[in-house]
Amino acid sequence: MARRVLKIGFSTGSAAAAAAKAALACLLGQATPTMVSIPLPGGERLEVPVAEVEKLGQAQARALVIKDAGDDPDVTHGAVIQALVSLGAGGAEGVALTGGLGVGRVTRPGLPVAVGQPAINPVPRQMISAALGEAWREMAPGHGSLNVSVEISVPEGQRLARRTLNPRLGILGGISILGTTGLVKPFSHEAYTATIDSAVAGARAEGHGEVVLTTGGKSEKRAMTLRPDLPEVCFVQIADFFGHALRQAGRHGFQKVGVVCFFGKAIKQAQGLDYTHAHKAPLELARLAGWLAEAGAAHALCQEVRQANTARHALEILEQAGRLELVEVVGHRLLASMGQLAGGGLDLWAVILGYEGQVLFQGRRAKEAS
Numbered sequence: 001m002a003r004r005v006l007k008i009g010f011s012t013g014s015a016a017a018a019a020a021k022a023a024l025a026c027l028l029g030q031a032t033p034t035m036v037s038i039p040l041p042g043g044e045r046l047e048v049p050v051a052e053v054e055k056l057g058q059a060q061a062r063a064l065v066i067k068d069a070g071d072d073p074d075v076t077h078g079a080v081i082q083a084l085v086s087l088g089a090g091g092a093e094g095v096a097l098t099g100g101l102g103v104g105r106v107t108r109p110g111l112p113v114a115v116g117q118p119a120i121n122p123v124p125r126q127m128i129s130a131a132l133g134e135a136w137r138e139m140a141p142g143h144g145s146l147n148v149s150v151e152i153s154v155p156e157g158q159r160l161a162r163r164t165l166n167p168r169l170g171i172l173g174g175i176s177i178l179g180t181t182g183l184v185k186p187f188s189h190e191a192y193t194a195t196i197d198s199a200v201a202g203a204r205a206e207g208h209g210e211v212v213l214t215t216g217g218k219s220e221k222r223a224m225t226l227r228p229d230l231p232e233v234c235f236v237q238i239a240d241f242f243g244h245a246l247r248q249a250g251r252h253g254f255q256k257v258g259v260v261c262f263f264g265k266a267i268k269q270a271q272g273l274d275y276t277h278a279h280k281a282p283l284e285l286a287r288l289a290g291w292l293a294e295a296g297a298a299h300a301l302c303q304e305v306r307q308a309n310t311a312r313h314a315l316e317i318l319e320q321a322g323r324l325e326l327v328e329v330v331g332h333r334l335l336a337s338m339g340q341l342a343g344g345g346l347d348l349w350a351v352i353l354g355y356e357g358q359v360l361f362q363g364r365r366a367k368e369a370s
Helices: 012-027 122-139 157-161 189-205 217-226 242-251 263-270 285-294 299-306 311-320 324-342
Strands: 035-039 045-049 052-057 060-066 080-087 094-099 147-153 210-214 235-237 256-262 347-353 359-365
Touching: 012 035, 012 045, 012 052, 012 060, 012 080, 012 122, 012 147, 035 122, 045 060, 094 122, 122 147, 189 210, 189 235, 189 242, 210 217, 210 242, 217 235, 217 256, 217 347, 242 256, 242 324, 256 263, 256 324, 263 285, 263 311, 263 324, 263 347, 285 299, 285 311, 285 324, 299 311, 311 324, 324 347, 324 359
Parallel strands: 094 147, 210 235, 210 256, 256 347
Antiparallel strands: 035 045, 052 060, 060 080, 080 147, 347 359
8 A cells, every 4th residue: 555645744844934024015006915925045935825814004914824734743734824004104214123912022042043033944934034025026116125023923923832841931922933844754764764664774785885864954964064074965964763764774784973063952862862853852951951950060160051042052051151162062972872772893983063053062982893
C-alpha cells in the first residue's frame, strides 16, 4: 500500500503576511482579494486563500486568513489570523507593526524579540514588510514611499496559548507569530527517520567517508560554510532524531561524523538524549548549571544560569560574565554523547553555534583504539 503524501501547510507568519497584503490591496483598489501571493524567505512564492476582507474607511481595512498547518498537528491549525492595516499612520516611512488581541507579549529575556514587544518573530516581521512593500509597488506606483501601520491579532490566541510553551517562556496574552521558512512541514516520525536513512545511505553509496548532521536549514547552511570541502550530499538534516541519525552513521561505516547545532539543542544532545523535541525533552538549565559548577564556575553565575528563561538567555548570561569559554563544557559532553550513540571506530567532531551563527565551540574526539 502506497504511503499517503503528507500535506504541507503554512506558518502563522505566512498567514499574517497574506492578511496584511490582502488588506492593503483592498485599500489600493483591488476588489475583495480572495487569494494573495506572498514571497517566502527562501525565494519561493506561496498562494494563500483569504477568508474575509473588509474596508473600514478610506484609509483602513481588515483581512482574515485561516491558518492551515496541512497534516502537521499544530495547535494553531484553523486559527483566524487578522491584519488591520491603516494608511499614512503618521509615523516614519515604512511599516509600523503592533500586536493586538491574542498575540502574546514578551515579558522575559532570552527570546528573539525584546521584552515588551509583541511576540512576532523576526522572520514573520520581515515577511509582513516584504508582502506589503510588494503590494505597494504593484498597485500604487508613483505614490511615494509606503507608510502604514499593521496590527496583527488572533481572536482565539489566548486560549490557544495555553496549549503552547508560551506561558513558561514569559510570553503572555496569546500565541507567537512564528515561522522561519513560511511553510509547515508535517512532522511524521516514520517519514522523517526514513528521510534520514536515505540521506545517510546515499552519502555512503557515493563513496564519502564523512557525514555532517545538522538539526535544520539554518545550522546546515552554516555547516556548509564551515566545511566547503564537502559536497552537499554529505550534509543531513536530522531535526530531533539525534540518536537515530548517529546510529545510522555508525552502521553505514563512515570514518568521520560531525554535528553542527545551536547552543540550545547542544545542551539536550550533550545529555545523550535520543530524541530532543521540546515536548519530549524539555530544556533542563539546572543540568547545565550543574555542569558549569563541576567545571569550577562561580556559584552566583551557576545560579543565574539555573534561573535563566531560555538557552538563549543562559548564553547571554555567560557572555555578559565574560565566560563564553564555558560552552566547551557542553561541547565535550556533546562529543561523549555522540560516541555513545554512534558506537566505536569513528572520528567525531562537533561545532556549537551562537544564535547569530558564530562558532562558540569546535572540537573533536578521535576514534578509540581497538
